[in-house]
Amino acid sequence: MEIGRLVRTQTQPGWAPTTRGGGRRRPLALALGRLSSRRPVRCRCLAAMQTSPPPPSVRTVSIPFSDLKERDRDLSGKIEEGLGPNGLGIISIADVPGFPVLRKTLLRLAPKVANLPEDVKKELEDPDSRFNFGWSHGKEKLESGKLDTFKGSFYANPILDAPTTDDVLVRRLYSIYLTGCLVSQGAKSFKALGKLMLEVGLMLAHHCDRYVMQQGVGPYDGESLEQTIASSRCHKGRLLYYYPRQFSKQEEGGSVSSWCGWHTDHGSLTGLTCALFTKNSMEIPCPDSAAGLYIRTRDDKVVKHIIQERVMWSALIEILLHKVTFEENELAYQVGETTEILSRGRLCATPHCVKAPSSENASNVDRSTFAMFMQPDWDEKLKFPSEIPYHQELIPPNGTLTFGEYSERLVNKYYQGKT
Ligand SMILES: O=C(O)CCC(=O)C(=O)O
Numbered sequence: 001m002e003i004g005r006l007v008r009t010q011t012q013p014g015w016a017p018t019t020r021g022g023g024r025r026r027p028l029a030l031a032l033g034r035l036s037s038r039r040p041v042r043c044r045c046l047a048a049m050q051t052s053p054p055p056p057s058v059r060t061v062s063i064p065f066s067d068l069k070e071r072d073r074d075l076s077g078k079i080e081e082g083l084g085p086n087g088l089g090i091i092s093i094a095d096v097p098g099f100p101v102l103r104k105t106l107l108r109l110a111p112k113v114a115n116l117p118e119d120v121k122k123e124l125e126d127p128d129s130r131f132n133f134g135w136s137h138g139k140e141k142l143e144s145g146k147l148d149t150f151k152g153s154f155y156a157n158p159i160l161d162a163p164t165t166d167d168v169l170v171r172r173l174y175s176i177y178l179t180g181c182l183v184s185q186g187a188k189s190f191k192a193l194g195k196l197m198l199e200v201g202l203m204l205a206h207h208c209d210r211y212v213m214q215q216g217v218g219p220y221d222g223e224s225l226e227q228t229i230a231s232s233r234c235h236k237g238r239l240l241y242y243y244p245r246q247f248s249k250q251e252e253g254g255s256v257s258s259w260c261g262w263h264t265d266h267g268s269l270t271g272l273t274c275a276l277f278t279k280n281s282m283e284i285p286c287p288d289s290a291a292g293l294y295i296r297t298r299d300d301k302v303v304k305h306i307i308q309e310r311v312m313w314s315a316l317i318e319i320l321l322h323k324v325t326f327e328e329n330e331l332a333y334q335v336g337e338t339t340e341i342l343s344r345g346r347l348c349a350t351p352h353c354v355k356a357p358s359s360e361n362a363s364n365v366d367r368s369t370f371a372m373f374m375q376p377d378w379d380e381k382l383k384f385p386s387e388i389p390y391h392q393e394l395i396p397p398n399g400t401l402t403f404g405e406y407s408e409r410l411v412n413k414y415y416q417g418k419t
């Protein structure tokens, strides 16, 4: 499992002041009035979404790499539109030099790793890290404890081979552990793509910091997002392989989260490649336009009211659920919960999931992608605000925890029932 990458089960009152200009979902929220229900509403909402026609695709806000790399350029409008309280929580960067080749080289390796003999993959597992390191399949719990069995992942730190000499910490920092097929074929591209995604992520983090400071939040009561990421030894690459799914007619392609369950990333910033689809080992365009990455906006506080008002579910879906698209050669970035907390909600993490293709010709179609989780260092002291939208009960009265302590508390909360 991915520490803390678990779905929110409660409605969240908005916690950042609404920013200038409002957003595309604001008129509805206003029309319905502010709701402060603390009751979980997710199940009813998702169940209804799952039986409804697919929502239209939404294109990410995109920033050209040539603009991103200019530190003095004002990109706050785009940052707000993509990652602010009314944004989708995802943004993409176009024309990153060297990215297309690295993407293809690494993603082509994912099926090979996932289809290694079971005993070889077992050797690559690391139960001590709760499968956050090396090979992981069917171990991650998402959506109220449901095991995600339809994808396999290979995790490692692409940036540092030996982040520390402390044996215990080595595992915590996901030190590189590339063996078997990956050693012979893929270590180079795993590391190179991870490094590139970190470099571009740092540029984006700089512009995020500028935007957050413009909103009147100091340097996050500690370090900026850029410094937090730059000084961390704790980054984690994840090569993902989604196994082909077969649906019966009755299942109608399964739920919107049929390939990966709903969750919110837990760290600072997550880099994502556009996925590569293959059928019987041939690369193909995705055969079902409804398949792929979905995000849910943060307006779920309106759901209960909508149920009472019997507003059309189709209208609701358009507001809450979005199939997200970005170009094959763009790099996408999502905000993680830790950044949302430290930026006082000026940058927002978004629940997301992945839908498998379900049309007739979707049998034997698999999906490969790569995620780069950028997170604070294990020893980084985080100063939490007094009110936070996630995991409030884990934060001590003085509001201070290292990222490592915070991560361990999250794991205990979800996997051992301890806090
Ligand atoms: O497969 C994807 O596109 C998203 C993967 C993801 O959300 C994750 O690994 O946290």
Ligand SMILES: [Fe+2]
Pocket: 005, 263, 264, 265, 270, 352
């Ligand atoms: Fe994710």
